[in-house]
Amino acid sequence: MNFHGSDFYDDNSNFEKYMQRRQWQENANDTLEKPVIWQLLGEVLDRHVLDLGSGDAGFGVELLEKGCAAYVGxxxxxxxxxxxxNQLMDYNHGxxxxxxxxxxTYPxxxxxxxxxxxxxxxxxxxxTVFHSIHQTLKPNGRFVFSxxxxxxxxxxxPSGTRTNWVVDNYFIEGYREQQWLGGTVHKYHRTIEDYFNAMQEAGFIVERLRESKPVREHFASDETYERRRRIPLFLFLAGRKQD
Known part of the structure; x- marks a missing residue:
């Protein structure tokens, strides 16, 4: 089957495989992506947070535990x-x-x-989504994404442990297919420049651009750490709405 975005996880088999994958000790989300997101977010105490594509809201629980005033996924x-x-059941403001x-409807x-x-x-x-995000932020509000x-x-x-990467058709924007967890997923390819320009055109001051350079302390094994040093898996941008 072919999937676009969230409908991939409404296949019960895909959902179960994904949730199992997230429990791996050295999964890329926890070793590479989340540490950078926390660095870019900074202080969240008393902040009202909107999370787009919030998944199982595990990160929402972490934000609420750190004192954010309200969380909407x-x-x-x-x-x-x-x-x-289920995750948010015990949190009145999540x-x-x-x-x-x-x-x-972005207020x-x-x-x-x-x-x-x-x-x-x-x-x-x-x-369009970036413009809506800019509208829904308070003055000096921040937009952080990976x-x-x-x-x-x-x-x-196709999925599996990768041994090489060949960048091709880099400047041709559009959907690309990926075989992942037994299904075909479509992801939209655009360049770093495209993301940066979309932020600026929506009105954001772009404050930070990061890539997923691994930090040794986040990995249990040297082998995984060295493998993650070969290629950037994630791109991060952080912007601010002017007051």
Whole structure:
């Protein structure tokens, strides 16, 4: 079957495989992606946070534990929303809405922080979403996101341990197919420049650009650490709405 974004996780087999994968000791989300997201976010105490493509809201729980005033997740997968609802059950100021981020009605000047972790690379039209994010942020509000690195989306190939990467058609924007967890996933390839320009055109001051350079202390094995030094898996951008 072919999947775009959140519907991939509404296949029960894919959902179970993904959740098992996230439990791996050295999964890339926890060793490479999340540490950078925390660095870019900085202080979250008393912040109102919107999370686009929030998954099972595990990160939402972490934000609430660190004192954010309110957390709202937007998630298109029914399976993920069910898992998120269970995760947030004990938190009065945490909630998740079942809808695509493209369909959310973004209230004006409502949030201090908008985050999106590894979800925007499924979208063709990020420009409209970025403008909506800019609108929903309060003055001086911040937008922090991660995506699969364009070096990766330009070299998508069947799953398994990769031994080489050949960047091809880098400047040709569009959907690429990837075989992952037994299904075919479509991810939208665009360049680093495309992401940067989309941020600026939406009105953001781009404050930081990061890549997923590994830090040794996050890895249990030298082998995995050395393998992660070969290629950037993720791209991060952080921007601010002017007051």
């Amino acid at each position: 937007i998630e298109g997968s029914r399976n993920m929303v069910k898992a998120a609802t 909630s998740v809405l079942h809808m695509r981020m493209e369909d959310y 004006s000047d409502a949030y201090d922080v908008v985050i999106s972790r590894l979800a925007l690379h499924y979208l063709e039209d990020i420009e 995506v699969e690195h364009p070096v990766i989306t330009s070299t998508l190939q």
